[in-house]
Amino acid sequence: MPKIVVIGAGIVGTSLADELTARGCADVTVVDRGPLFATGGSTSHAPGLVFQTNPSRTMTAFARYTVEKFRTLDHPGGWAFNPVGGLEIATTPERWADLHRKAGWAQAWGIRGELITADECVALHPLLDKDRVLGGFHTPTDGLAKAVRAAEAQARRAMARGATFLAGTEVLGIADHAGRVTGVRTADGVLPADIVVCAAGFWGAQLARQVGLVLPLVPMAHQYAKTGQVAPLVGRNTEALEAGLPILRHQDADLYFREHVDRIGIGSYAHRPMPVEMATLSADTAGETMPSMLPFTDEDFAPAWAEATALLPALDDSKVEEAFNGIFSFTPDGLSLMGEHRELSGFWVAEAVWVTHSAGVAKATAEWIIDGAPSIDVHECDLYRFEDVARSPKFIAQTSSQAFVEVYDVIHPHQYRTALRGLRTSPFHARHRELGAFFYEGGGWERPAWFEANAALAERIDGLDLPRRDEWSARFWSPISVAEAHWTRHRVAMYDMTPLTRYEIAGPGAAAFLQRMTTNNVDKSVGSVTYTLLLDHTGGVRSDLTVTRLADTTFQVGANSPLDFDWLTRHLPPDVTLRDITGGTCCVGVWGPLARDLVQPLCPDDLSHNAFPYFRALHTHLDALPVTMLRVSYVGELGWEIYTEAQYGAALWDLLFEAGRDHGVIAAGRIAFNSLRIEKGYRSWGADVTAEHSPAAAGLGFAVRMAKDDFVGKTALEAAEPPLNTLRSIVFDDPAAVVLGKEPVYVGAECVGYVTSAGYSPTVGRTIAYAWLPTAVADGDTVSVDYRGTRHTAAVHPEPVVDPEMARIRR
Ligand code: FAD
Ligand code: THG
DSSP states (O other): OOOEEEEOOSHHHHHHHHHHHHTTOOOEEEEOSSOSSSOSSGGGGOOOEEOOOOSSHHHHHHHHHHHHHHHHOOOTTSOSEEOOOEEEEESSHHHHHHHHHHHHHHHHHTOOOEEEOHHHHHHHOTTSOGGGOOEEEEETTOEEEOHHHHHHHHHHHHHHTTOEEESSOOOOEEEEETTEEEEEEETTEEEEOSEEEEOOGGGHHHHHHHTTOOOOOEEEEEEEEEESOOGGGTTTSOTTTOOOSOEEEEGGGTEEEEEETTEEEEEEOOSOOEEOOGGGSOOOSSSSSOTTEEOOOHHHHHHHHHHHHHHSGGGGGOOEEEEEEEEEEEOTTSOOEEEEOSSSBTEEEEESOOGGGHHHHHHHHHHHHHHSSOSSOOGGGBTTOSOGGGOSHHHHHHHHHHHHHTTTSOOOTTOOOOSSOOSBOOTTHHHHHHTTEEEEEETTEEEEEEEGGGTTGGGGSTTOOOOOOOTTTTTTOOTHHHHHHHHHHHSOEEEEOTTSOEEEEESTTHHHHHHHHBSSOOOOOTTBEEEEEEEOTTSOEEEEEEEEEEETTEEEEEOSSHHHHHHHHHTOOTTOEEEEOTTTEEEEEEESTTHHHHHGGGOSSOOSTTTSOTTBEEEEEETTEEEEEEOOOTTOSSEEEEEEEHHHHHHHHHHHHHHHGGGTOEEOOHHHHHHHHHHTTOOOBTTTBOTTSOTTTTTOGGGOOTTSSOOTTHHHHHHOOOOSEEEEEEEESSTTOOOOSOOEEEETTEEEEEEEEEEEETTTTEEEEEEEEETTSOTTOEEEEEETTEEEEEEEEOSOSSOTTOTTTOO
């Protein structure tokens, strides 16, 4: 068993010590520069509200586990968790509609909760001014965590199993040798370790920087105030219990509330972002004010107080008696940071974690360290999820401040960042602007969602019914996208595939490396293209790739995200090189029944079906431009992905667009692209499929060659039971029904699964969605989906919904 040092005895470090020792790792030392267990970190003064429901399924699972665990903790001082329930109220129609969406997440992710009327809200929380409340979302299992007690209880359990806690011990640096950690440096010398976990809260970024790791987190101040006695609360709560009313969120005013016996605590995000300059913080851990507490700034609290007294009129007779600006970590996407430093083995981080998610994060981290992979999908929290473009100090600072501002906002699933745009553009960008592209942002790229230039297209399509959408689903959407998708199936369209992550993998060992890392046989002739999967060693799908053999020892890989680069790099042998070539190259997808008519006249090579079959690649020229063409189509049409160096990109776009004029070529956007790939049954990794799923469950078993020599994950697949849940396509009955993703799916009254992604199919004139459902649900069965409070029925459909014979592609 490894020798493990955990830096930080806050809620994360203590929970981790508990989880590690519970798994038989007894040699755990937790060091903290402060005293135990009110160390002076964020945990020491966290009011401990635990609202479990979150748009992220992973974060919700972390919270659910934290609640389950904290409820069972023993502390001589009293409760570690008080299940008073959680109440989120709506004071605007938009919030009330959004609480319906939130209730859907709760259903989908297995949290009990219900929407209640204003009267019911007041019955639960009598301080509320009923006239201001439209309704609420009540979660009976939410509640209050006593964070310091929970930390101590977990620490004591870990100590009973052999763990050591060292107070007053500051880690000054990380000791390492030959790419591995060897311990942590303290004033008393090096404390040896095989594994060091940085759970140092908002100090973590500084520690990580010492070992060359950028942790995208920003310490931010957040206001917390306690009132004096509130008359109606007097006598309600014992000192021991502290609270009986549900914890309360008033998100329309960026506020939350809890009871402190007969006083009210108010947390406010209703102030300007206050990023904290670390150098200005007190280093004193023992004093009255902790290093994670800053003086209260009254002027920032004024609007919060006005809103608080308006909602809870009883507060009017009291005033703020005790208040501070507390510090904790914000990240660019609001999610935690987990994983192992790639360049320094044994250095792990568990950072930017709320009390709410702490035990869940600790459990997953312990599994990751000990078993090699967490038992639930954590890719949203993976340290290596960020593109290079998102790692500058400016980007981190600005987006983390934005995350603070938006923490309680109603966020549309397709709402994209407005700041720091235009950082990555394809060589086609100027043309896209001329064509009136509406741009989304993804991975830093400007990605056309649809083109206003196609506004008149629908009128040229006979019998095309453009669906109408409700106000919410119509945001960041245009019916033009439906016409673009239709046009692709009937004529030809050009898609910007430049943002598709791609690598060159080369060297004498390249073929053997890819054979070992992926599930399909990629050791085929030069010019072959193979669809294949990356598995982890538990058999979970880490990604799906296309692998193109460009030469005997050179492959081009089409990948999904920086996580693929990370995974491949970690396994890279010395005789193989891996290069991200995305930014230096570009790609246009030319797809549709007329694709060959468009491209052939430009090309000296024979592009007929026999000469250039499906899933083959060719290095050739289009007019005077050198290109590599892949006969691959994520939209499921005849055509090619056409790659060239960035320097030729602008010329390539113009060449194809000009040549396509007689064929009616259009530029088409991401929304059309997405709906076509859903029609065709193609999965999108990260949304539909994650490492939590086996290839068989995800419907990707066809990409696994069990007869092949050993590959990562093979042993696990050999031992696997048939999956209990599988990814399915469902087609809605009502042509006007729309879902956007993450909605709960029911068989009868029972919630049995959830939607992953969805798109309107012009081919069948309905929305098609993917959903995780019990394997026992049969094709043809009826399910229903809750979309913000409206039930839509849908039929489970055999896959793919469109073109199962592959007639559109193989011609
Ligand atoms: P910390 O508790 O900060 O622990 C890190 C520890 O590392 C500290 O003890 C520190 O002394 C130690 N350390 C740092 N550097 C070193 C070093 N070099 N050597 C040795 N030791 C070191 N979350 C919720 O879920 N619900 C809430 O209602 C809530 N309300 C909040 C209200 C306020 C005002 C604030 C400030 C935060 C709130 N949070 C809440 C957030 C929550 O408190 C934190 O996210 C959480 O406590 C972080 O826990 P941690 O263990 O990562 O960090
Ligand atoms: N193009 C390229 N690489 C990619 C993608 C892409 N890599 C990442 C991601 N997209 C991978 N996803 C898919 C999903 C399906 C297909 C291609 C990439 C596909 N599948 C066929 C099918 O299932 O019928 C072929 C399967 C086979 O012949 O084995 O086309 O868009 N370059």
